[in-house]
Amino acid sequence: MPVLVETDSGVVPALLRAMPAGSHAVAAADRMYVWLDQHSDEYVVALGPSLPLELALSHAEDLRIAKPTVSVVLLREAFDTEALTRAMHAGVRDVVASDDEKGLTKAVERAHQLHLALRGPGGARQLGRVVTVFSPKGGVGKTTSSVNLALALADRGARKVCLVDLDLAFGDIAITMQLFPTHSIEQAVGSEDSIDLAMIEGLLTRHEDSLNVLAAPAHPDVRERVTPLLISRILRVLREGFDYIVVDTSPSFDDATLTALDETDECVVVATLDVPTLKNVKVALETMDMLNIARGHRHLFLNRADDEVGIGIDKVENILGMPVTAQVRSAMDIVAATNAGTPIVTAQPNHPASRAYGQLAASVTGEPIGPPEAAFATADATARSRGLFRRGRS
Numbered sequence: 001m002p003v004l005v006e007t008d009s010g011v012v013p014a015l016l017r018a019m020p021a022g023s024h025a026v027a028a029a030d031r032m033y034v035w036l037d038q039h040s041d042e043y044v045v046a047l048g049p050s051l052p053l054e055l056a057l058s059h060a061e062d063l064r065i066a067k068p069t070v071s072v073v074l075l076r077e078a079f080d081t082e083a084l085t086r087a088m089h090a091g092v093r094d095v096v097a098s099d100d101e102k103g104l105t106k107a108v109e110r111a112h113q114l115h116l117a118l119r120g121p122g123g124a125r126q127l128g129r130v131v132t133v134f135s136p137k138g139g140v141g142k143t144t145s146s147v148n149l150a151l152a153l154a155d156r157g158a159r160k161v162c163l164v165d166l167d168l169a170f171g172d173i174a175i176t177m178q179l180f181p182t183h184s185i186e187q188a189v190g191s192e193d194s195i196d197l198a199m200i201e202g203l204l205t206r207h208e209d210s211l212n213v214l215a216a217p218a219h220p221d222v223r224e225r226v227t228p229l230l231i232s233r234i235l236r237v238l239r240e241g242f243d244y245i246v247v248d249t250s251p252s253f254d255d256a257t258l259t260a261l262d263e264t265d266e267c268v269v270v271a272t273l274d275v276p277t278l279k280n281v282k283v284a285l286e287t288m289d290m291l292n293i294a295r296g297h298r299h300l301f302l303n304r305a306d307d308e309v310g311i312g313i314d315k316v317e318n319i320l321g322m323p324v325t326a327q328v329r330s331a332m333d334i335v336a337a338t339n340a341g342t343p344i345v346t347a348q349p350n351h352p353a354s355r356a357y358g359q360l361a362a363s364v365t366g367e368p369i370g371p372p373e374a375a376f377a378t379a380d381a382t383a384r385s386r387g388l389f390r391r392g393r394s
Contacts, residue, residue, distance in 0.1 A: 001022040002046065002108055002111075003024050003025070004048060005059075007051070008048070014101070018105045018108075019108055022240065025210065032045060035158055043069065045070055046075060046107075053083065065091075069118045069119050071115070073096060073104065074087050076097065077097070079095055079097075130263050131247065131265065132261055132268070133247065134270070135269065136251055136281060137277045137281070140271060143173060144334070146246055147176055147248075149268065149357055150246040154211045161212070161242060161244045162241075162242045164185075164234070164247045165214065166257065166260055167216055168222065168256055171215065176343070177207055177341060180205075181215040183215075185215070186217040186226075187203050190225075195230075197237055200238060231259045231263075232262070247264070261291070261293045265297060266297045268299045269298055269300050271302055273304065278319055282319060285320060299326075299360060300322050300325050301326055302316065303328050304330045305327035306329055326357070334353050344357075
């Protein structure tokens with residue numbers, strides 16, 4: 001998946017349209033380095049027009065030495081002979097005007113051809129993983145958990161993540177993130193036999209933290225027209241273009257939820273410390289056992305896990321027969337962040353709740369998730385990212 005580095009979110013959609021389906025944009029170069037460390041099959045990096053020329057050439061020089069099979073395409077609003085010469089010396093493969101969409105498309109195609117010539121096809125790309133967030137009881141904070149988990153997994157663009165709202169009647173993902181989608185899963189109805197990644201990407205709404213959202217329909221009656229076959233095919237297509245697909249579900253074993261659970265690789269079960277919820281979760285886990293859903297790949301997440309309620313973690317684990325993966329205590333900060341449309345992982349990266357969501361994300365991925373950090377200053381980001389990249393896998 002080609003990656004674009006561009007700090008101006010206003011120009012990102014146009015640039016991504018000129019790149020292949022599945023292309024990904026990050027707002028900072030440090031995220032690009034982490035992305036490359038995790039995606040050994042990457043073949044091209046496009047450095048957007050908002051990056052200062054000196055900084056862009058410095059990144060190109062780094063990549064020329066450390067990742068010679070990754071081509072660099074430099075996008076500029078204007079350039080002269082001197083800039084072209086310096087770009088060539090830095091190892092840039094192509095310099096393209098930022099408003100030349102056809103030129104960018106052709107430059108990326110040339111980069112792919114070069115990659116194949118240098119490394120060969122390299123076999124099939126590893127597909128993304130589906131993470132379903134489920135609770136059999138409403139009001140436990142499942143949607144808030146889904147949003148923050150997806151943001152933790154995305155890690156400001158280090159991974160490409162899509163958040164799918166499958167609470168088809170009353171989905172709240174868009175309003176929770178203060179997004180105003182022009183398309184939703186409704187526009188895919190009837191397209192079971194023609195879905196591809198380019199089509200699905202046209203239905204997604206991009207969040208500022210490099211997270212893509214497939215919104216629920218605006219009206220509850222649409223859910224009757226969203227078939228299990230459509231959901232299954234959407235999730236399978238999304239695997240081709242994303243590292244992780246986080247699915248928020250309704251609080252019941254309806255057709256949409258069961259389809260998502262059939263497709264899931266990892267299941268996050270959300271519970272709170274009250275007897276009715278724990279009873280429902282216990283029954284749900286027994287049902288999942290009977291259906292052979294996500295055995296050995298379940299993660300128990302406790303929300304509002306306060307000591308004062310009188311039910312301890314040990315008792316929860318004994319009742320449910322599985323360990324607690326992560327827990328979040330009640331906090332007005334979480335509610336305030338949600339009401340402001342800036343989830344806690346983004347609003348306060350070092351908050352205990354943000355660290356808990358990072359712990360949950362690490363359990364899902366099976367690999368460490370870097371500690372949440374505030375945005376770097378440009379100079380610090382450059383130094384830190386270059387050091388990280390040189391220590392990473394080749």
